[in-house]
Amino acid sequence: MNAPSTHPAPAATEKADDIILEVRGLKTYFPVKKGIWRRVVGHVKAVDGVDLTLRRGETLGLVGESGCGKTTLGRSIIRLIEPTAGSIHFHHGGERIDLMQLGRGEMRRLRRELQYIFQDPFSSLNPWMNVFDIVSEPLVVNRVASGSELRGRVESLIRRVGLKPDHLRRYPYAFSGGQRQRIGIARALALNPSLIIADEPVSALDVSVQAQILNLLEELQDEFNLTYIFVAHDLSVVEHISDRVAVMYLGEIVETAESGELYRNPSHPYTAALLSAVLDPDPDRRPERPRMKGIVPDPADAPPGCKFHTRCLYAEPHCAREVPVLREVAPGHESKACASCLERMRAEATGRAAEGVESASDRAEDVPHVSPAPLAAPVEDADNSPSNEGKQ
Ligand SMILES: Nc1ncnc2c1ncn2[C@@H]1O[C@H](COP(=O)(O)OP(=O)(O)O)[C@@H](O)[C@H]1O
Numbered sequence: 001m002n003a004p005s006t007h008p009a010p011a012a013t014e015k016a017d018d019i020i021l022e023v024r025g026l027k028t029y030f031p032v033k034k035g036i037w038r039r040v041v042g043h044v045k046a047v048d049g050v051d052l053t054l055r056r057g058e059t060l061g062l063v064g065e066s067g068c069g070k071t072t073l074g075r076s077i078i079r080l081i082e083p084t085a086g087s088i089h090f091h092h093g094g095e096r097i098d099l100m101q102l103g104r105g106e107m108r109r110l111r112r113e114l115q116y117i118f119q120d121p122f123s124s125l126n127p128w129m130n131v132f133d134i135v136s137e138p139l140v141v142n143r144v145a146s147g148s149e150l151r152g153r154v155e156s157l158i159r160r161v162g163l164k165p166d167h168l169r170r171y172p173y174a175f176s177g178g179q180r181q182r183i184g185i186a187r188a189l190a191l192n193p194s195l196i197i198a199d200e201p202v203s204a205l206d207v208s209v210q211a212q213i214l215n216l217l218e219e220l221q222d223e224f225n226l227t228y229i230f231v232a233h234d235l236s237v238v239e240h241i242s243d244r245v246a247v248m249y250l251g252e253i254v255e256t257a258e259s260g261e262l263y264r265n266p267s268h269p270y271t272a273a274l275l276s277a278v279l280d281p282d283p284d285r286r287p288e289r290p291r292m293k294g295i296v297p298d299p300a301d302a303p304p305g306c307k308f309h310t311r312c313l314y315a316e317p318h319c320a321r322e323v324p325v326l327r328e329v330a331p332g333h334e335s336k337a338c339a340s341c342l343e344r345m346r347a348e349a350t351g352r353a354a355e356g357v358e359s360a361s362d363r364a365e366d367v368p369h370v371s372p373a374p375l376a377a378p379v380e381d382a383d384n385s386p387s388n389e390g391k392q
Pocket residue numbers: 030044045046064065066067068069070071072073299
């Protein structure tokens with residue numbers, strides 16, 4: 001996997017054909033309505049000015065707490081949700097296509113290239129369709145294959161995701177969470193897409209099954225030359241699979257860097273707080289004090305200035321007034337942290353190092369990542385959910 005980049009726009013030296021997606025100033029606001037007349041009294045700013053650039057064949061991890069806007073951003077990029085403003089350019093067949101300008105029919109046709117894997121494998125599959133119908137549906141609807149060719153393609157897909165052809169007659173209830181996610185992956189692959197947005201595809205799964213699904217996604221990426229946006233709320237999962245990570249807070253990207261660099265040198269207090277949460281599963285090793293305070297504010301009433309200021313341990317009066325912008329803090333590493341908070345973060349890290357206390361980045365080596373497990377095919381998930389019992 002190559003390293004992706006986020007804002008700014010691609011430099012002239014970058015090969016244009018490496019870029020697959022450019023998102024600029026993307027906003028998705030949901031109206032808040034009240035009263036019997038359902039008057040619009042405000043907006044939930046779920047995505048509030050996001051810039052991203054992805055290169056072909058790479059994985060961008062998108063991370064942030066629940067409610068930060070990850071799902072809305074992922075769905076807005078492929079217009080499963082209509083964005084409010086901004087631009088989305090998709091590079092395909094030598095063209096730079098402005099997705100925001102496409103009509104419904106054109107967008108539907110292009111969606112063959114842009115697939116989505118849903119978070120919840122239990123509710124994302126139609127319970128009334130058997131696996132053959134679920135996986136074949138995109139091929140049938142788009143008139144890509146029929147008859148024996150269709151059968152052959154579906155069987156090959158289902159084998160490739162680690163299931164067996166005799167699973168094709170069964171219904172979703174007969175499968176474990178991991179197996180259902182494999183079915184969702186087979187369906188997403190059916191039309192041979194270029195870009196897949198995987199929305200927390202392993203969050204609902206046991207850790208052992210998570211590793212199998214992550215391995216599968218990585219193998220498929222190389223095999224099918226896929227580009228991924230991989231959404232997660234857990235930085236440990238994101239680091240394992242991502243070339244680069246974008247950290248999202250209240251609809252904005254607050255930090256982005258190559259994934260190893262982000263762990264070694266977190267440069268926004270929010271990233272440092274998320275990192276300390278995954279680095280210290282052992283209560284004895286957790287920081288003496290929490291790395292941030294409170295909970296995610298209501299995105300319909302986001303704090304002014306730096307949106308993180310109500311939770312930031314370094315906040316100063318100016319933080320409530322000045323809107324920070326993403327700026328480079330190291331090559332390829334951008335952060336919205338202001339100069340004074342970066343200075344304080346660095347001084348703290350230096351102080352800890354001088355005292356011999358492990359810093360977040362020191363402990364990064366010990367992160368209990370979901371490690372790649374050998375993938376046997378076909379896989380029977382180590383998932384002992386009742387629905388899986390006796391149904392293999
Ligand atoms: N259809 C919608 N209408 C109104 N608000 C929404 C809608 N979808 C999401 N939201 C709100 O947008 C914010 C971001 O949600 P979401 O994108 O699901 O975040 P995440 O995926 O990071 O958990 C949340 O406050 C959520 O309640």
